[in-house]
Amino acid sequence: MKRIVLFLATNFAILIVLSITLRILGVESILDDQGVNLDLTALLIFAAVFGFGGSFISLAISKWMAKKTMKVHVIDKPRNATEQWLLETVTRQAREAGIGMPEVGIYDSPDPNAFATGMSKNNALVAVSTGLMQNMGQGEVEAVLGHEVGHVANGDMVTLALIQGVVNTFVIFLSRVIGHFVDRVIFKNESGHGPAFWITAIVAEIVLAILASIIVFWFSRQREFRADEAGARFASREKMIGALESLARASGRPVDMPDQMAAFGIRGGMAQGLKKLFMSHPPIEQRIAALRANG
Template identity: 45%
Template sequence: MVLRTVLFLITNLAVVATISLLLWLGVATGWLPPDLPLIPLLIGSFGWGVVGSWISLQVSRQSAIQAMGVQLVDGREGASALWLVETVARLANKAELPMPEVGVYASPEWNAFATGASPEGALVAVSSGILEGMPQAELEAVLAHEMSHVGNGDMVTMALLQGVINAFVMFLARAIALLLPRRSDDQGRQPPPISALIWPLELLLGIAGSLVTAWFSRHREFRADAGAARLTAAGAMVGALQLLGQTQDLLEPRDGTALASFKIAGPPSLLGLFASHPPLEQRIAALQELQSANPSTP
């Protein structure tokens, strides 16, 4: 995670330096007015985006526990909890990852999620519905999917990516508001204040930015599915996704919507470009293709 964070900071500095150079050239060539504080605005926006995403990442595990009502388990709570902890431990050992905290949250939905600022501080949690209702072979594949998210550092990447998007939204909304012509109309009415323009611009730019985060979220689901197939079996992961498809009414978006992109499955969406998860059919097809390309894979 340290290397990923350092690369993220270097990338942000490179982006800020590049945009600053372009802004300086714009002022030098007369394309931009020299009296606007665009470069300080740029630096402040990216600083705020980096700090905000870092804080969000650090509190993600505890926030998830509180938001979802997760109860941490160690195996002494009963047979189901013991199986859950032992299975996660076995998968962590196979993936050469630290043992995460394990939790259960009370909900009839069939779902699971992983979160945390690092593999050493990760949390893997499942709903009571999926723990009680899904067969163990398929549930093990679901847990392997979540462990693959931990191993891939997806929680870190998602948080840092959102920080970059937030920084661009903050900067562009204010830069556009500052650069828009501000003249009185024919009746002498004054234009709206800049602050009144920023919120609509942030809304529009935020919607555009969500397309990027949704695309990455869908991409990482395919990677986590492939990781689950390596840790368990492609057939088990296919079976788990098929069962999730049969229980779409139990994929409740009402609770913990902020954690939707971290769960094994999301609710159906009419707006595919904004969906945090690919359609289950596409994920199943990708796993079957992987299985066909590697006949030795169960």
């Protein structure tokens, strides 16, 4: 629920920033054709600029943000045999995947987890927690690394940013169209935008953001199945299943990652009922079943 609230707050902030910026730049007069009709072409262009702009700025800084928020130690020169093995394993998997060598890091957390992020296939970061290294055998860790390399090779971060950009664009666009309709048709405001426009646009933004986020979370769940297949390919199916079974034993623990990073981790949270629609990860038992079915 906390993640949903954060998502809504972010989209609400986008609308407010968009509205203030358009007013400061005098763009409101461009979006209104002669102060009566909404210029849909101009509105769509500006909604796309803000929708995709925010999404890709977030992607561009994702690796930097991950390093700072998770306090990731990037392995430049291995300090021990474990770090040497991590580098060698990711190097091999990246070569097999046909991508550039990602940065490899470790962050201090008892939560057994790992994540991958970055702007492109050749500019990524793969990081594992100390809890994962302590709770899994080497074969299982190898599968987890393969899972994360699979995310990078599949271009999941870029694709997710594109989907989020499209979603943001149409949420911004449709919320203003609805606001314009209510302002003109129901409240009979004949020029400019009255309070009804802004109130309706904000309410529509929230409702549409909730509905649209279901699409984003659905894609996020599908990418986990594909990454699990990559882990099975780069390590073995048995090792990937073993890694997921280890994660299942930790499923009662809260995910020790900031909300903006949680969707990138290999271990998601748990949810019941309608909350399942807003999960970034499928239930682990479904992921294990999918691997066994495709074996």
